[in-house]
Amino acid sequence: MPIEVPKDTWPGEVRSVTLGATVEQGGSRARTVTVGGEKTLPFMHFESEMPNAPVIAVEIKDRRPEDWSPLLLEAWGEAAENPAAWARAAEDQGCDLIQLTFHLTDAAGETTTPESAVSTVKSVLETTGLPLMVFGPGQAELDNELLVPVAEATKGERLVLGICEDKNYRTIVATAMANDHLVVARTPMDVNLAKQLNILISDMDFPLDRVLMDPTTGALGYGIEYGYSAMERLRLAALQGDNMTQLPMLVTPGFEAWKTKEAKVGEGVPESWGDWEERGINWETLTSITLLESGADIVVLRHPESIKRVKTAIEGLMAVPETA
Amino acid sequence: MALTGIQIYKLLPQTNCKECGFPTCLAFAMKLAAKQVELADCPYVSEDSQAQLAESAAPPIRLVALKSDGHESKAGNEVVLFRHEKTFYHMPGIFLRIMDTEAEADIKAKVSAADAYKVNYVGIDLSIDGFAVASVSGDAGKFSQAVSVVRKASQKPLVLMSRDPEIMKAGLESLSGETPLIYGADANNWEAMAILAKEQKCALGVIDTTLDGLADLTQKITDKGLEDLVVDPGGRDFSSGLTYNTQIRRLSLKKNFRPLGFPIIAFPGDVGDSGLESMLAAQAISKYAGFIVIDNFSPATVYPLLVLRQNIYTDPQKPIQVQPGLYEINAPKPEDPLLVTTNFSITYFSVANEVEGSGLPAWLLVTDAEGMSVLTAWAAGKFDAERIAKAVKEFNVADKISKKQVVLPGHVAVLSGELEEELPGWAIKVGPREAVDLPSYMKQVL
Numbered sequence: 001m002p003i004e005v006p007k008d009t010w011p012g013e014v015r016s017v018t019l020g021a022t023v024e025q026g027g028s029r030a031r032t033v034t035v036g037g038e039k040t041l042p043f044m045h046f047e048s049e050m051p052n053a054p055v056i057a058v059e060i061k062d063r064r065p066e067d068w069s070p071l072l073l074e075a076w077g078e079a080a081e082n083p084a085a086w087a088r089a090a091e092d093q094g095c096d097l098i099q100l101t102f103h104l105t106d107a108a109g110e111t112t113t114p115e116s117a118v119s120t121v122k123s124v125l126e127t128t129g130l131p132l133m134v135f136g137p138g139q140a141e142l143d144n145e146l147l148v149p150v151a152e153a154t155k156g157e158r159l160v161l162g163i164c165e166d167k168n169y170r171t172i173v174a175t176a177m178a179n180d181h182l183v184v185a186r187t188p189m190d191v192n193l194a195k196q197l198n199i200l201i202s203d204m205d206f207p208l209d210r211v212l213m214d215p216t217t218g219a220l221g222y223g224i225e226y227g228y229s230a231m232e233r234l235r236l237a238a239l240q241g242d243n244m245t246q247l248p249m250l251v252t253p254g255f256e257a258w259k260t261k262e263a264k265v266g267e268g269v270p271e272s273w274g275d276w277e278e279r280g281i282n283w284e285t286l287t288s289i290t291l292l293e294s295g296a297d298i299v300v301l302r303h304p305e306s307i308k309r310v311k312t313a314i315e316g317l318m319a320v321p322e323t324a
Numbered sequence: 325m326a327l328t329g330i331q332i333y334k335l336l337p338q339t340n341c342k343e344c345g346f347p348t349c350l351a352f353a354m355k356l357a358a359k360q361v362e363l364a365d366c367p368y369v370s371e372d373s374q375a376q377l378a379e380s381a382a383p384p385i386r387l388v389a390l391k392s393d394g395h396e397s398k399a400g401n402e403v404v405l406f407r408h409e410k411t412f413y414h415m416p417g418i419f420l421r422i423m424d425t426e427a428e429a430d431i432k433a434k435v436s437a438a439d440a441y442k443v444n445y446v447g448i449d450l451s452i453d454g455f456a457v458a459s460v461s462g463d464a465g466k467f468s469q470a471v472s473v474v475r476k477a478s479q480k481p482l483v484l485m486s487r488d489p490e491i492m493k494a495g496l497e498s499l500s501g502e503t504p505l506i507y508g509a510d511a512n513n514w515e516a517m518a519i520l521a522k523e524q525k526c527a528l529g530v531i532d533t534t535l536d537g538l539a540d541l542t543q544k545i546t547d548k549g550l551e552d553l554v555v556d557p558g559g560r561d562f563s564s565g566l567t568y569n570t571q572i573r574r575l576s577l578k579k580n581f582r583p584l585g586f587p588i589i590a591f592p593g594d595v596g597d598s599g600l601e602s603m604l605a606a607q608a609i610s611k612y613a614g615f616i617v618i619d620n621f622s623p624a625t626v627y628p629l630l631v632l633r634q635n636i637y638t639d640p641q642k643p644i645q646v647q648p649g650l651y652e653i654n655a656p657k658p659e660d661p662l663l664v665t666t667n668f669s670i671t672y673f674s675v676a677n678e679v680e681g682s683g684l685p686a687w688l689l690v691t692d693a694e695g696m697s698v699l700t701a702w703a704a705g706k707f708d709a710e711r712i713a714k715a716v717k718e719f720n721v722a723d724k725i726s727k728k729q730v731v732l733p734g735h736v737a738v739l740s741g742e743l744e745e746e747l748p749g750w751a752i753k754v755g756p757r758e759a760v761d762l763p764s765y766m767k768q769v770l
């Protein structure tokens with residue numbers, strides 16, 4: 001009995017966003033990465049071709065992050081001492097993008113300076129050919145102080161600058177506009193807040209095909225269900241034709257998972273939690289796969305083994321089944 | 325999915341007699357579609373229509389329960405494709421597969437450990453639901469022996485796996501009248517398996533690698549009088565697993581397609597690699613599986629899977645909350661510090677567990693933030709200086725503590741100023757952003 005499977009046809013589609021620029025395009029990247037462009041829900045190949053696979057970014061820091069789980073520091077070893085070496089090591093693990101985050105201070109406790117930020121970014125751009133995302137330390141004033149000179153020093157590279165939040169987006173958007181970069185807009189797990197920030201950014205006449213949105217997700221066990229549903233709703237709204245939600249989604253399962261106690265702490269935890277490292281990696285990969293199913297276009301990871309596993313999962317999800 | 329109001333209207337007398345209490349038959353049909361009234365309220369509906377409406381009222385995905393002594397694993401009766409549309413109701417059962425080729429001592433050890441496994445998450449003890457025993461040897465005696473060993477080590481529900489009816493029979497004999505899931509029936513053996521399942525009153529797994537074939541088989545089997553079926557559409561890799569499960573869920577809910585309106589059984593362990601197995605199992609949890617059979621039992625994998633299942637099946641309308649109030653941790657004295665957080669249970673347990681684990685006494689003030697986490701509640705205006713001050717008064721905090729000092733979560737440092745105004749005479753301190761950093765903060769700063 002031949003079955004007619006219900007197929008959704010959607011009026012809307014997600015914008016395609018290209019990260020990085022090659023020499024011909026005014027940058028210095030060996031290649032660019034395009035995300036988004038979906039015309040249907042994630043991996044529903046039987047309805048519509050998925051034009052771009054989700055990609056993996058690896059998060060690196062401008063110096064060794066002493067507050068990270070020792071498992072991560074051990075896994076990256078010496079590379080974590082130096083952002084350029086770290087970017088190289090991440091590229092060797094097969095990631096598609098690098099995401100560099102600045103610390104508030106340098107190793108001596110002095111506030112990170114614009115000069116050092118620029119030189120860090122330049123050193124990373126020199127060692128890797130991958131497109132780069134550059135995030136401030138997360139304090140509005142310092143973010144702006146660091147990101148503006150970085151944007152100016154790398155004009156034309158189509159970096160992703162972050163993070164735009166409702167209280168601090170104007171400066172970052174303005175410098176991205178002036179210097180041919182992209183931005184990422186972050187809002188806390190809510191469809192309307194996400195939409196609102198996209199509208200504010202668009203009101204500055206910034207083209208939305210240079211915006212990624214980070215709806216924040218929570219980690220497995222720490223509210224992932226909220227992020228999961230917010231993402232499903234955002235993607236459904238985009239496909240239904242809501243212009244202000246038609247942006248590719250960037251999510252940070254590495255950050256989310258490795259701040260949980262399950263991943264971060266190895267001693268004094270219940271025996272029923274099992275092997276520490278395998279648990280930490282599972283925390284990161286299970287958070288990732290769950291977010292990929294709900295529409296993530298970029299997953300930012302931390303552990304090398306997670307990169308390998310999530311890469312295999314994405315390849316598996318992108319394979320078009322015979323039935324499609 | 326059930327019939328629409330218009331479809332129901334066509335089955336009603338269309339006389340607008342008003343005896344049901346509604347002005348028109350259409351209005352009544354709409355209420356019926358919304359399940360707000362009973363069909364019995366219409367005195368004139370024909371028997372034929374009654375039968376049709378009853379059929380459409382049956383759940384689009386059959387509820388199948390695997391039971392054993394004191395345990396039950398239920399799947400089915402789902403009504404939505406996306407959890408935010410309502411909720412997902414029945415968490416997929418997680419079963420550990422044992423092969424009959426494994427040594428008896430190994431089976432015993434493995435099953436006993438998995439059976440006893442419990443892990444606490446936000447105050448709830450989580451565990452796996454049962455075991456699958458697979459005939460790999462092809463030997464009926466060996467299979468039956470393996471089933472006995474498993475049953476002796478655990479009382480949880482079982483799935484018996486063989487395509488050979490004779491071997492299956494031998495396995496069932498070891499269980500003296502119990503009703504495990506029989507897995508399963510395929511295009512070749514379905515008649516014998518259906519007879520066996522019917523005799524033993526067991527649910528039956530039905531296996532085919534195409535949806536067409538699967539639907540044909542389930543129809544033949546239901547025609548024989550079986551109702552409790554579980555379907556396996558093949559699809560062992562990420563993409564085809566997701567595709568089949570989505571297609572089956574859609575056919576059931578959108579088309580009310582009965583031949584595939586059964587819980588799905590997934591076998592993520594078939595991939596071999598344990599790292600991929602856990603991700604495939606995670607996919608099966610969020611994407612519509614009813615029973616999930618895993619091959620690798622390690623707490624480091626099972627714990628996150630059980631947590632994910634708990635998360636995805638949380639009712640989005642009812643976030644899990646704890647009672648607002650002033651909680652005592654490690655028997656605090658009046659001079660011990662006061663921490664404040666929200667009543668989202670994950671938030672509460674993260675904070676409470678850290679403080680408890682540190683051994684340091686503290687008072688924990690839990691405010692009514694409508695079950696939201698600190699950041700979400702803050703963004704939604706449910707966790708602000710006014711609400712915190714209100715909780716301080718409501719729970720008579722000042723009578724219980726001697727040091728007028730309150731520690732805010734780091735994420736809402738921005739509330740310090742306003743809280744100073746709301747609580748004159750109190751010192752406001754800003755704690756860490758994450759609960760995990762509380763013990764060191766308490767040791768160093770407080």
